[in-house]
Amino acid sequence: MGGSMQLKKLLVVVDEKHNRHPALKRAVCLAKQSSATLEILLVNYESSFDGFLSFSKEKKAEKDSYLANKKKWLDSLVQPIKEQGITVNTTVRWNKVYYKEILIFADEIKPDIIFKSAYSENMIKRLFITNSSWQLIRNCKYPLWLVQHSDWDNNNICVALDPLHTSDKPAYLDNELISISQALSKVLNISADYLHSYAAMPKPQLFGGEQSEAYEQYFKGFVKEHTEAFEGLLSHYPEITKNHQFLLEGFAEEVIPNFIKQHNISLMIMGAVARGSLDNLLIGHTAERVLESIECDLLVIHPKQPPTHGDTK
Template identity: 30%
Template sequence: MSEQKRILVVVDPTASFHPSIERAAWLARHTAAHIELFISDYAPQVADPRAHGAAAMDTRAALVERHRRRLEQLAEPLRASGLTVDVEARWDYPLHDSIVRKAEDDAADFVIKDTHYHSVLKRSIFSNTDWSLIRNCAGTLWLVKPRPPGQRPCFVAAVDPLHERDKPADLDHRIITTAKTLAGELHGELHVFHAYDVAAAIAMSTDSMTMPIALPINELADAMRAQHTEAVEALCKKHGIPPERTHVHQGGTRQLLLTLTEQLRADAVVMGALSRSGLKGLFLGNTAEDVLDRLHCDLVIVKPAGFEPVLS
């Protein structure tokens, strides 16, 4: 991260409530970070000035100026509280690529964006833009849920030290470093989570054999427990994380992570993401899509070192 953190806040021009701005201000007050409020918009009916002439250009300019004035209104109370805030509105498409381009231009340390949590369904509504940013945003992506953080915020770092999802070896260290830094700057606490699934391992072993054989299930379970626990403990020891803040569980990641975040009243889960061809190739540690949209807390996504976004 740069010496002074730069926070890019993606503002939804159709929304009246902006938890992402509140989260960015909270982070900036603890880190003296620079905030930029950003709106990117596009109207296909006036996208081609060759077809619509000067009137289209005037409409585009008026739209961008209206967004810029709205951003200035949102920035005023932040500046009055002593924060450094810039604004930019631009005409660009598609939205996710526009955000990635802006983040790259500004060398943003954090890209903070709202998501929407549906309290009746007890799940978040992740947009196509959210998923595209998870895949392709090089900076740390912070997807915000509409609830304030606790006085002593709790961060859960989800790791996969055995790299069962083909993660680069340094990604877990980046995940923990990010979570530990945030916990330290925001006067919170850090927990580390890892899950492994004996049943899935047995199924994979059986499927890979031409002739199924009887597996020593108890021995396999004991061996996996020892292997995964040792790997997580070694990782945490390098980062000075005490055993009582380390959670290694056997079973499906989805329910175990959801249960832990609820027990801890976690404010954010920090995890890693890799980009592959298509959504089905998106790996986030041991997690899957149905974990992400059911988390009640914020989601912070970290990319491997040297990650390069691919723009359309």
């Protein structure tokens, strides 16, 4: 079943403000294994080139020269990669809204994965997810790989599944996550673990015998429902053995980071679903809290088919 993901074209978004480029390193690692082409994108904006003066010939020449310099810098950055025999194309674009230009360019080239560094070395570490990364998580229809560190331990992949679709995820998204993880684990020659976490309603503080019994029944039914859904989903994939299946009790933002530490996970794959006009409030609800507590890379996948009800973006 699975393995449908092609790895022919990888888009890497480079940020020149940093002298380290973990996303580029990660994409190079994958390109070596898969013979994919790398498309490197640098998005620039300089407010002094905008406004009424920008219509003058001098200003236009200045802007062209500015962009040509950026292109030169980008080409020199990727030269050592080209020397390793990897096919690399570079593009410099101009847009005040950084993430929008990434999406526009992605639609033009249709990459298999977009790589972006998530730079988490700042002092207030847990504010590291920038607004542009969140906008990409919400709006990017291509697989988005957020890279946290330059070093790639190449340990294990972990896939967070949601077989009961409690996060409004369409059923086929779990199969998409499994398919992608299988393709990547094959290319990178590492194993993948599959997990589902569930949290029941807490036990009421004040209860008599009857209420206690009712709660026990609720809890048993709740666990049974999640167990059956998880096992039912994975029963379609006999190649995923029991020792790679993990059903965890607890809140995702607590149990997933613990799992990642214990199992030496280098990459976590999870699904994201934008939900119409509420997506700004809801999309990050679990993803954000998980992301801000994990130390590994994150690959976010949106469902391929568009929602059938009119999405108003």
